[in-house]
Amino acid sequence: MTENTIQEESAASDGDRSVPLSRGLSLKLLVLTVLFVLIAEVLIFLPSIANFRLRWLEERLGTAAAVSTVLVEDDATSLSRAVQDDVLMAIGAKAIAVRDEGVSRLLVVADMPPQVDKHIDLAAAGPMDAMMGAVDTLFFGGHRMLRVFGKVGDSDKEFELVVPDKKLRNAMLVYSRNVAFLSLLISLITAMLVFYAINRIMIRPIRAMTGSMLAFSRAPDDPRRIIEPEDRGDEIGVAERELxxxxxxxxxxxxxxxxxxxxxxxxxxxxxxxxxxxxxxxxxxxxxxxxxxxxxxxxxxxxxxxxxxxxxxxxxxxxxxxxxEAPPSRRRLRLRQLVDDVQELLGIDPDGGIEFVNAVDPAFEVDADSEQLFRVLTNLCRNALEAMAADRERAVVNRLTISAERIGSVSRIFVADTGPGLPQKARDNLFAAFRGSARSGGTGLGLAIAHELVRAHGGSLELVESVGGRTVFSVTIPAQPVRLEDARGSLRRPA
The missing domain is CATH 1.10.287 (Helix Hairpins)
Known part of the structure; x- marks a missing residue:
């Protein structure tokens, strides 16, 4: 069964868990890309339209400067009215003037407006002023009269131009329409390219991982449902390998x-x-x-x-x-006697070459469940005996020793043997059933059961040491906490 077949089966049976296209990452990515590109175009549009407005005014003022130079050389008064109107009509202005050495001279005029609405100094127009002026003209212009002035080229003279903003606004609207169309086209092309790239790099692998998880949840025991990671070094590759x-x-x-x-x-x-x-x-x-x-x-x-x-x-x-396991029924126990019972149950052959040493002090007491502690020690001792029984050399010392110590209210029982030690695999899976066995064919249940019983006492079972010739397990059991009511009752009893 291929990965595509698994995904198709998963989609058919888990339709309610699949993601529709209208809510998928692909559509969201496409919409967001278009939106972000349009926002970027809007941010670019403001300085662009402001620059278009300034260039339009500078072109008109430059043309007026060229006409003014000719008129200054020739006497402007010698021009007929028809010629003056033709000059102003070509520029689209109402009047042209020149200022030289502080003296202003009106060169050509036709239908002089009663007032001028805005004065624009092209030399002093900053970026913010230019953008604000462009927005003002674009949205509120069309019926205003503008006075535009400034120097042109290297000339010392300052030229002035009185011009209506209707043509300027119309030109700005055409420019804005073209920019909007171009921005939308760029947004769509960019979105498609980004979508294609990210869909290939991210969306498709994520969709494959989602399909694999759904298929695996339907039949987790089928090895064919496990995803096959691609050979990638990025985060998607790491996620696929981890999955x-x-x-x-x-x-x-x-x-x-x-x-x-x-x-x-x-x-x-x-x-x-x-x-x-x-x-x-x-x-x-x-x-x-x-x-x-x-x-x-x-x-x-x-x-x-x-x-x-x-x-x-x-x-x-x-x-x-x-x-x-039932909760432990704890009592005060004489540990040495319990260890003797363990020794009797093990049935160690005196001639078998294995020595059992009960090194527990006769007066040592432990607070535990006798049956459960008996099972713990029996499992630990059986494992030790099985490890040492594999060694048939008569000169090798095979000794199993049980000792104990008390630190405050905590009892520690040590089970030590002189066997070959635990292999690395057994140490890595020490208390895991069916994985923590130190011998071939073992189940590892003994240590798993012992670990569970010791934890039920609030204690711990630990491997203290495991090298060739010495393996030591430690069983730590804290005494039961004394209930405050019982302690007070014992203090009230008469001596």
């Missing part, structure tokens, strides 16, 4: 959980029958109590305790399959 990694990890985790669920169902079925068998064994052990043989009588109590624990574990497995 692929998360999908693989999630698929692996789901597989492990399914394995756990299947295993739990199988264990529950086996456990149901095992509990009946253990019940029968308990009845047989009760009958052994009647046997007068001293050897039998010495083993019966141990057998009874072992069977009681087996029945308790069997019931606990059933309860765990339904919910989780």
């Amino acid at each position: 692929a990694g998360m999908q693989r990890q999630l698929q692996k985790t789901l597989g492990e959980h399914k394995h756990l669920a299947d295993l739990g169902l199988a264990v529950s079925k086996i456990n149901h029958d095992m509990r009946n068998i253990l019940a029968s064994a308990q009845l047989m052990s009760d009958r052994l109590r009647l046997v007068k043989d001293p050897t039998v009588q010495s083993f019966v109590p141990k057998l009874v305790r072992a069977l009681d624990r087996a029945v308790s574990y069997s019931e606990g497995v059933m309860a765990y399959g339904r919910t989780q």
Whole structure:
């Protein structure tokens, strides 16, 4: 199944989760690009139209200056009225004047207006004044009379021109229309180019990632639903690789959980029958109590305790399959005696080359659930024994030692062995079921169960050291906090 096929199936079944075109990133990107380019064109338009207005006035004033030079050389009074009107009509002005050495001389005039509305000094027109004047002419002009003056070229003379702004405004409107059309065309072309580039670089990969996530959510156990990252070094490439990694990890985790669920169902079925068998064994052990043989009588109590624990574990497995471990029922325990029970259950062969050392002080007490702490120590010790049993050399020291210390109200129990140490893979997945096993074929459930039971006591299970010839686990269990009401009650009791 290809990626496109997966996306098509996802879109068909998850139509309500897909994004329509009207709300997609593509349309938003296109609209925003057009809008931003138009805003940029508007910002450019103001100085542009102001410059157009100044250039239009300068051209008229330059033409008037050329005409004025001719009229000054020839006597302007010698011109007939018809010729003067033709000159002013060609420029579009009402009057032309020149100022030389402080003396102003009117050269040509026709229909002199009663008043002038605005005076424009082209030499002193700054950028802001030019833009404000252009906006004023564009929106409010068309019926005003302007007096434009200034020097032209290197001439010392100052030329003046009285001209209506109607033609100027019409020219500005035509220029604005052309600029608006050109701006819209540039905006559309720019938007299409930007849209095409960003769509290729970003939108399509994001759409592919979205389709992959929807397809993966429909069938997370299907390896074909995992996205195939492109060979890119940017943020999209990093996101695709991270998404692929998360999908693989999630698929692996789901597989492990399914394995756990299947295993739990199988264990529950086996456990149901095992509990009946253990019940029968308990009845047989009760009958052994009647046997007068001293050897039998010495083993019966141990057998009874072992069977009681087996029945308790069997019931606990059933309860765990339904919910989780029961909360610890904590009491003050003599740890050395509990360690002796662990040693008896392990059944270490004295001739097997493995030495068990109970280094716990006889007076040492710990505040814990006896059955759960027994399971913790049993799991840790079994792992240690299995690690040391793999070494068959007679000269190698194989010793399992359990010791304890107290720091304030915190008890620390150490389980140390002289085995080969944990491999790196087991240390990386120390308390993970089915991944933290140190031997081939192991499940890693022992450490996972021990870790859960210790955490239920508010403590911690840690790997203190693991090198060739020495591995140490530490079980830290803090004492229960004393309830304030109980403490006050004990203080009120008479001595």
